[in-house]
Amino acid sequence: MRYSISQVAKASGVSARMLRHYDAIGLLTPAFVAANGYRWYGRLELLRLQRILLLRRLGLGLAEIGAVLAEQVGEAAALREQLAQLKDERRRLDRVITTVEATIADLADARIDDPERFFAGLRTDGAAMRRTYRETFGEGAAEAFDTAEAAQDGLTTADYEHAAAQGAALFRRLADVMRSGAAPEDPAALDAVADHHASVSHFWQPTAEAYAALGGLYRTDPRQRDLAARADPELPAWLARAIEAYARERLVPPVGKA
Known part of the structure; x- marks a missing residue:
């Protein structure tokens, strides 16, 4: 036929x-x-x-x-290769799903249900943090804190929720690096801390000494410690050491250079 x-x-x-x-x-x-x-x-x-x-x-x-x-390869071999590719894709999708779920959780946790109370608390916390910065780093850091606060004028509740979610995501990434077994001095830890340093440097360019001292606040300042501890209770101490290592390894100029 x-x-x-x-x-x-x-x-x-x-x-x-x-x-x-x-x-x-x-x-x-x-x-x-x-x-x-x-x-x-x-x-x-x-x-x-x-x-x-x-x-x-x-x-x-x-x-x-x-x-x-063409019988260049057997069907079983071809299917095993396809299965390996599918498993790789599944792992990639699992990572994407985990990231999306974490982002949803961050946004939910950052939700401000009582804006009036939130902004009143923000002013109180801001004044306390300014005193801490001035006492720890001097008047220059306090002025940088004022500049950062002034830049926030006009931000909406949604803007603060978004910023809080971004901060939570940063601490979560740092906690992931910590849980991977990286020591605070390891390159992977320093690479992760670079994002933290970049966020600080948006309004203030701390010296190596000042940035190391800022890391110490994750040990001593309850507000800073709580922010990091939400990602992992072990993170504040690890992050303080990682920031100190970053200041020492990547912010101090090489000998003989300014």
């Missing part, structure tokens, strides 16, 4: 255009092509098309299917 390309397309659900493409790439050649250009398929071609469709459903690409059908 011979079947026209339209009959094969109707029976298989594969368009005539795709069947012609399969022919063009050597994946499925018709049994013969008539003088008028019509393609005709026989039983062997239909069996081959069945295998192609099965392998397509299993996720193999056309090049991989061609290799399988």
